[in-house]
Amino acid sequence: MNRPEAIAIGCSMGGFDALKILLAALDPRLPQVVLVCCHTAGNVEAMCELLASHSTLPVVEARERGPASGNTVHVAPGGYHLLLEHDRHFALSVDERVCFSRPSIDVLFESAADVYHAALIGVVLTGANRDGADGLVQIRSRGGIAVIQTPTSAKAAAMPQAALDTAGTDYCLPLEEIAPLLNRLCLT
Amino acid sequence: MSTPPPDTELEQLELDLFVEALKRRHGHDFSQYARASLMRRVRQLVHDHHCSSISALTAQLLHEPDFVIQVVQGLSVPVSEMFRDPAVFRALREQVLPILASYPQINIWQAGCAHGQEAYSLAILLEEEGLYERSHIFATDFNPDALQRAREGIYPAKDAQQWSRNYLEAGGSLSLASYYSARYDFIRLHERLRRNITFANHNLVVDKVFCEAHLVLCRNVLIYFSNPLQNRTLTLFRDSLVRGGHLCLGLRETLDFAPVAVDFTAVDPKLRLYRRSSQPTSGNRDESP
Numbered sequence A: 001m002n003r004p005e006a007i008a009i010g011c012s013m014g015g016f017d018a019l020k021i022l023l024a025a026l027d028p029r030l031p032q033v034v035l036v037c038c039h040t041a042g043n044v045e046a047m048c049e050l051l052a053s054h055s056t057l058p059v060v061e062a063r064e065r066g067p068a069s070g071n072t073v074h075v076a077p078g079g080y081h082l083l084l085e086h087d088r089h090f091a092l093s094v095d096e097r098v099c100f101s102r103p104s105i106d107v108l109f110e111s112a113a114d115v116y117h118a119a120l121i122g123v124v125l126t127g128a129n130r131d132g133a134d135g136l137v138q139i140r141s142r143g144g145i146a147v148i149q150t151p152t153s154a155k156a157a158a159m160p161q162a163a164l165d166t167a168g169t170d171y172c173l174p175l176e177e178i179a180p181l182l183n184r185l186c187l188t
Numbered sequence B: 001m002s003t004p005p006p007d008t009e010l011e012q013l014e015l016d017l018f019v020e021a022l023k024r025r026h027g028h029d030f031s032q033y034a035r036a037s038l039m040r041r042v043r044q045l046v047h048d049h050h051c052s053s054i055s056a057l058t059a060q061l062l063h064e065p066d067f068v069i070q071v072v073q074g075l076s077v078p079v080s081e082m083f084r085d086p087a088v089f090r091a092l093r094e095q096v097l098p099i100l101a102s103y104p105q106i107n108i109w110q111a112g113c114a115h116g117q118e119a120y121s122l123a124i125l126l127e128e129e130g131l132y133e134r135s136h137i138f139a140t141d142f143n144p145d146a147l148q149r150a151r152e153g154i155y156p157a158k159d160a161q162q163w164s165r166n167y168l169e170a171g172g173s174l175s176l177a178s179y180y181s182a183r184y185d186f187i188r189l190h191e192r193l194r195r196n197i198t199f200a201n202h203n204l205v206v207d208k209v210f211c212e213a214h215l216v217l218c219r220n221v222l223i224y225f226s227n228p229l230q231n232r233t234l235t236l237f238r239d240s241l242v243r244g245g246h247l248c249l250g251l252r253e254t255l256d257f258a259p260v261a262v263d264f265t266a267v268d269p270k271l272r273l274y275r276r277s278s279q280p281t282s283g284n285r286d287e288s289p
């Protein structure tokens, strides 16, 4: 199995608190690109700063045309879909909302799957809609790995449940166990 | 679940052939658009038109003469709002219009106008600052259907609430409702607002400079372009702008990868507000001989 090159994480309602916990437990040596799409009405730049104070890796807002660099968490800016180009640079779009959301997890997952194929881990955390489910199908269909937070352990169960029902999964774990799993998958 | 992995390389090849067909058969050149978004739009077309693959879509494009209209509509993304990013429109009102006021005739080029939301927003700003009588807004797009809707100025009433808030945040002193009449589920902007707007078809990929502009507003259009096409289009804007003329881009767009950026100076980098420098320009003007 190829070693993953990127981790794409999607979350919605309750996502900020979940990210704080997850990012705090990632191994600081992870060489992977970490992509985050978190639905929030708030200011994403401020969110990045707050997350950075918990995270073991640097947390930045993904920059249009900028490189998707490793060992860094890149967060989708508010109001735009985040996509990846084959040369591993970011692109943004203001296409229609998907699942009432822009940025949409489905859009990020699908475009990351196009670029990283099997070398991608998709993670669906807490949320109250069904964004991410179709994207996770795309990740799995290209041989990537799916990780879903157990719905009962999530602040909002709908999103992980929809992902489970639609895409199935390789791992279904409580939040606290997800970072250790990612560390294991990414460093060994 | 045992769907075979989609052959991504094959799909990329199909996309290339689709783009080639669109260009050679219909003269629409999308070869320099950013690939990831383009792929997404094309997959959407495949889905919406019940095609089995991109190749099937290409076949339809080649053999059904009128299909291209729907394809271009599907590739264009006429998604917009009135006074989207209110802070930008506030800055235009408070910082840019006072400078434009010194010109006897004010030309504004609003490129990628979608359904006209930003063009009408500008018209309202100019009206309220007492400049509209001597202003002209050239609002352009390459999507004929979007332009037709822009001319009509009719929008879903459900959007009006958000737009009214945007308008107030942008420093509006009245109520947005004083510029439209509401009918059932729709609002219709007052025809008066359109008196100094020309909605025209202009394709940023192939068409040239057509006016001397004091302000170019082109937000969330260049995000769909590759770096070379972004640079080419910015060169077009530079050549259209008078020296010292303003350029306003989308809130998350970067000039970092565009060589022509040296010909612009930032006025408010956070709001993506720039001016064409007053020094002579770096490179050649538009390629035309």
Ligand SMILES: C[S@@+](CC[C@H](N)C(=O)[O-])C[C@H]1O[C@@H](n2cnc3c(N)ncnc32)[C@H](O)[C@@H]1O
Pocket: A094, B076, B077, B078, B079, B080, B081, B084, B111, B112, B113, B114, B115, B118, B140, B141, B142, B143, B146, B202, B203, B204, B205, B218, B219, B220, B221, B224, B250
């Ligand atoms: C997402 S909208 C932006 C609308 C508005 N400026 C805003 O930010 O709210 C992008 C628009 O650019 C137009 N566009 C895309 N490619 C173009 C081209 N080559 N020439 C002219 N317009 C183009 C599309 O038709 C669409 O209406």
